[in-house]
Amino acid sequence: MSDPSYLAALEFLATLLPELAASEAAQPVRPPVPLDRAQALVPPLGAKARPLPEVLASLRALALNTPLTTTPQFFNQLFGGRDPAATAADMITAHLNVSMYTYKAAGPLVLVENALIEHMLAIAGFTAGEATFTNGGSLSNLLAVALARNEAQARRGDPDPDPDQAGQWTGKWALYTSAEAHYSMPKAATILGLGRGAVRVIEIDEQGRMIPAALAARLRADLQAGVRPVLINATLGTTVMGAFDPLEPIAEIANQHGIWLHADGALGGSLLLSRERRAQLFAGLERCDSLTWDAHKLMGVPLTCSALLLREPGLLDRHLGEDAHYLFQTDEDQLNPGLRSIQCGRRNDPLKLWAAWQHHGDDGYDARFAQLFALRDHVVARIDAHPDLRMSHAPQSLNVCFEMDGVSSEQLCLQLNQRGLAVVGYGRVNGRDTIRLVIANPAQTSAVLDQFLEDLVATGSELRRASS
């Protein structure tokens, strides 16, 4: 294809992307765009065609007014930074535009995906297992619940799980997850037909971890009442507090009753690559049936890149593999990942992770997490030493939750953003709104974090004076 308009678009990008990078460097925090100004950036769609240069100019204006997620002053979500290899791979993905269902359609890119899956399974200790990429942690979790539910239902009486009959059952079912777990659990319950009422919310300790005794008690009561457990979800890195549920005692309970144990490591899964933390945070992982692992969070690749790993092979094919003669025609099944995926047409998410991982190696990610944990310790020490700042809990991973005395966390976060100083969110910990500082960007430094705390205290003091 020598389409001149595509070459014009590439030329435009060659100018725009460095301009965007320079703009980010010059002003790392963009205060929120007022709605009327945002509206003006979005010309309506209609019958008439617009020349390509005009459309590209609209894209440029939008890009220059989009919140920045990649600069070191962005602490607001569970991702941050920009990986050069991964971003290049994602742009190549847009150019290639293959669909990841068959070797016929995607060629060697299927082998990239398979290599990645093999490496991730080995790291998780699920060496005999299988995996599939989904479009985010919510969908990985949903798929885990669906597989667990189908398997649990099939085991009721049938000698062999029969997906053809899955769900044609009666009775009450429940799933178990902590009070700090991600909202994708109730969402999955609603979508999968279990209902939000099926979600048992288990109490947490002061660090945000599920209390195994509370889980055991709730399970006992349910079993006595004839409720059937679908799955226990242990969160590895909760959204607000960054807590890791204790896998060993939870696995003990799950195994005792033969219940599927899922580990939601959407956030924390990547920390498997931290050699120092791994043993402590993941003890018991080998007893889990499934693991959600989002590489688009702590591994720094563009959204989305999430995998669902399964300890035992065969379930994906049994519950997702459909005959499709027009699609799955030649090549062995191992080369047709569409047989094991929740999607049919599927964008190539693995390539960008593979590229980043090639660039950094396990060693590089290990070093990254060591650095991020060191920065966390640095910030926590600063907060502990400051008379006006108060930690909400001792953090287990990279979320640091704290408050400033006498200042609304919400107001403080909004002000920091309005003033172009930082993007940081707030979350509720033990019933109080706290500032949630996420340290996820490998470009992070202690100088940036010191400046952040300085700006925060100065802004907070002003707010305090204004309100008194």
Added chain:
Amino acid sequence: MSDPSYLAALEFLATLLPELAASEAAQPVRPPVPLDRAQALVPPLGAKARPLPEVLASLRALALNTPLTTTPQFFNQLFGGRDPAATAADMITAHLNVSMYTYKAAGPLVLVENALIEHMLAIAGFTAGEATFTNGGSLSNLLAVALARNEAQARRGDPDPDPDQAGQWTGKWALYTSAEAHYSMPKAATILGLGRGAVRVIEIDEQGRMIPAALAARLRADLQAGVRPVLINATLGTTVMGAFDPLEPIAEIANQHGIWLHADGALGGSLLLSRERRAQLFAGLERCDSLTWDAHKLMGVPLTCSALLLREPGLLDRHLGEDAHYLFQTDEDQLNPGLRSIQCGRRNDPLKLWAAWQHHGDDGYDARFAQLFALRDHVVARIDAHPDLRMSHAPQSLNVCFEMDGVSSEQLCLQLNQRGLAVVGYGRVNGRDTIRLVIANPAQTSAVLDQFLEDLVATGSELRRASS
């Protein structure tokens, strides 16, 4: 961010992307890469870091060996071509890396999505409705079934649908879809806990359309047996034959029993923009409850870009909206699309479609489809006129299924690909393997199609001679 390694990656892309485009122009069909050569392109992942230039070189080698989906000789899937505005927007998306849940995180890009949704709803005639973007037609269909199931269950007795209790029900449920429907229907049934056995496969006529009388008969039998219908799925553009199920008589049946009617327009939905065809293909759409519409197929934007449109508002929030204090904090709900989406973290799929649509306008898409239909008529006339070629059925949309006398369609497709002449798939029609020629690329011409038929006949004649 003035990260020099990112600038190096951009420089690499500035050279690579035109090189890839030139390579496509020079050799529009890449014969399949043998497995051993593909393996050599995928260095294993391991502990050690690799320098960025080496990794980028790996990406280049992979890209130069990936099957081409964008050239006019690619007729193999339901998409084709490369839109310059959309591809540029997708690359900008990789650079910006925002998540589409809130105005806080995505700023004006939320308004882009809302503008697109409004325009699509207006075109579908669902002006009072709502919509959400998913990661492909399979997930849009899955979501439609989930919403229909929750609503059907809730209506059983409850005055107000209660998603908290969804699914805690008893009894047999079923969904209805044609024998030519996409495999995402049984896949959704397995995932959603209805089971593959819940899928009623309704007979089709010789053009691949669901036979309403057969649907009515099956429904009657099920209702008499106490089975509860979840949803009727009418396909607008089946995968192999491109058939449009007749919406009017199906809606009549659905309305009579108060059953959710879903239109799977993953392929065909885009043809709503064909002013000439619209009335004929979509009569009755206003009586459907939901519509799947994949823009990554006939509208030419990179994968994935799929929307689920709903005629009535409120269901997405009721069944997908979860409290998440740390996320949905400020701004009105209309600006927080995460409340209505199946995902939490979500890549920006709408921007690329918005850019393409700005560039072409409704007028441009109307002209595109007029051109594609004219090319289809041209090809069909050629096939009809050729003594060795035989149409399988009169096509309703842009899939042309035909056979060559005395030649295996499978062998013929493989040979065309091996010889670098064309990429085309085969599919089963009325029990016979036929060549499925998909005319989806706006860069298509009658000269390319004539050459394709010439190559096909020559190759087929050779195969016939060799086997006789």
